Amino acid sequence: MRPGVVSSQGRCLSLPYLRIKDQTPTILTKAIDALHRHKSEFFEKHGEVGTEAEKKAISLLSKLRNELQTDKPFLPLTDNCLDADIWNKYLEYHHTLLNENNKKISWFQSPWLYVECYMYRRIHEALVLSSPISYFDVFKESKERNFFESQEAIKTLCSYLQDLKKRIENLDEKQLKDEFLKLFQIVLWGNKCDLALSPNQSIPQTSSPLAVLEDLKPYILVNNLDYLWSLLISRKKMRQETFSITRVDFIMDNAGFELVTDLVMADFLLASKLATEIHFHGKSIPWFVSDTNKNDIYWLIEQLKAANTKCMSECGINWEYYLKHSWIYQDHMFWTLPHEYCTMSQVATDLYAELEKSNLILFKGDLNYRKLVGDRKWDFTVPFHQALNGFHPAPLCSIRTLKTEVQVGLAPGQGEEITDTDPQWMTTGKYGIFQFDGAL
Numbered sequence: 001m002r003p004g005v006v007s008s009q010g011r012c013l014s015l016p017y018l019r020i021k022d023q024t025p026t027i028l029t030k031a032i033d034a035l036h037r038h039k040s041e042f043f044e045k046h047g048e049v050g051t052e053a054e055k056k057a058i059s060l061l062s063k064l065r066n067e068l069q070t071d072k073p074f075l076p077l078t079d080n081c082l083d084a085d086i087w088n089k090y091l092e093y094h095h096t097l098l099n100e101n102n103k104k105i106s107w108f109q110s111p112w113l114y115v116e117c118y119m120y121r122r123i124h125e126a127l128v129l130s131s132p133i134s135y136f137d138v139f140k141e142s143k144e145r146n147f148f149e150s151q152e153a154i155k156t157l158c159s160y161l162q163d164l165k166k167r168i169e170n171l172d173e174k175q176l177k178d179e180f181l182k183l184f185q186i187v188l189w190g191n192k193c194d195l196a197l198s199p200n201q202s203i204p205q206t207s208s209p210l211a212v213l214e215d216l217k218p219y220i221l222v223n224n225l226d227y228l229w230s231l232l233i234s235r236k237k238m239r240q241e242t243f244s245i246t247r248v249d250f251i252m253d254n255a256g257f258e259l260v261t262d263l264v265m266a267d268f269l270l271a272s273k274l275a276t277e278i279h280f281h282g283k284s285i286p287w288f289v290s291d292t293n294k295n296d297i298y299w300l301i302e303q304l305k306a307a308n309t310k311c312m313s314e315c316g317i318n319w320e321y322y323l324k325h326s327w328i329y330q331d332h333m334f335w336t337l338p339h340e341y342c343t344m345s346q347v348a349t350d351l352y353a354e355l356e357k358s359n360l361i362l363f364k365g366d367l368n369y370r371k372l373v374g375d376r377k378w379d380f381t382v383p384f385h386q387a388l389n390g391f392h393p394a395p396l397c398s399i400r401t402l403k404t405e406v407q408v409g410l411a412p413g414q415g416e417e418i419t420d421t422d423p424q425w426m427t428t429g430k431y432g433i434f435q436f437d438g439a440l
């Protein structure tokens, strides 16, 4: 491991420090603003009780912001949600760990991954404790804005997909592979559109997602797409003899443009018969500003259906149908716990067993990567398989643009070389990976 561990020992590096100090209060302020803006809606829906609930949620969020800015100890959750116990046990466990070193669990002294997850869980708690507006998603508007600002790129993508599906039966294997590679790259770069990284800035996809692919190729640092192709095409060929299924799971990340790229990919995988079953895993509560939950998918589909461009409305209609009949959306509280994925088989046995049924699991985004390998300053050349630390439910692939200083599985010297030319390479979302683990 490189020096300066961001791990359960909790030594904060400058990047986490700056993100917690500058970004998280902004995220909280924006959440408070969103509640303010919906004041009259709460009143119309629930009368005075709605207004009181809004005030309560705002006061809880302001208190949370103050706790953060003054580095108060973490408080146990009090909302009685199903996961509250697990969270509180985790808090106690870290307490014991730090007590040995005479430290407290607090905002600037705790592992960064934990701090961030804790903040989003506390935002959820503030809403849960403010019935009847507990359902309110304080990040909804930001997610919707990303969708509207990416309209042109979404239109291009929908049109491309509709056209591709018309020709798909006539493509030979090489042509099909080219389309596969192209769409996966769109999925990768779609992950630039996350809203937690720079809360003051909207990051829509404005350029045509297809036109930029060639230019972006040099920024793919690990490209294991060939493994994914081999796995799926060989299963497709085998299926014709044995009639087995091919199940692909998406561990989703951001709503808006990135979500469109996921749905396009899923549609393509089924249309090309590279997969026969698609499972989507979303978040059950608002998470890291832009992460997808069930409402975001259905909202997106309604928008597409209502679009006055045919290719978009067709996608909306098709995807609604698939979600009723062949795509399976599921969420699990584990995705919004602070735990690294190597603990899944103990903490969420059911979810681990579910993922074991998959033939390929796609882990989208930066946060999933941090949880896959542990939020550590790994040596760049540590093998991915090793960093997964026993988490091997099925063949899996991380599809992620780099936004935090965590990266394994690079070639010797590769990381150092990029550092020389582009010192910020790990945190700007400019570089990406397709990193695969599993037997072929």
Ligand SMILES: O=P(O)(O)OC[C@@]1(O)O[C@H](CO)[C@@H](O)[C@@H]1O
Residues within 6 Å of the ligand: 019, 116, 191, 194, 195, 196, 197, 253, 254, 288, 364, 365, 366, 367, 368, 370, 401, 403, 404
């Ligand atoms: O998982 P995503 O959407 O790709 O990225 C989420 C993210 O921007 O949010 C946090 C910001 O500090 C980091 O975990 C990460 O960089």
Ligand SMILES: [Mn+2]
Residues within 6 Å of the ligand: 194, 196, 253, 254, 288, 290, 291, 365, 367
């Ligand atoms: Mn995200």
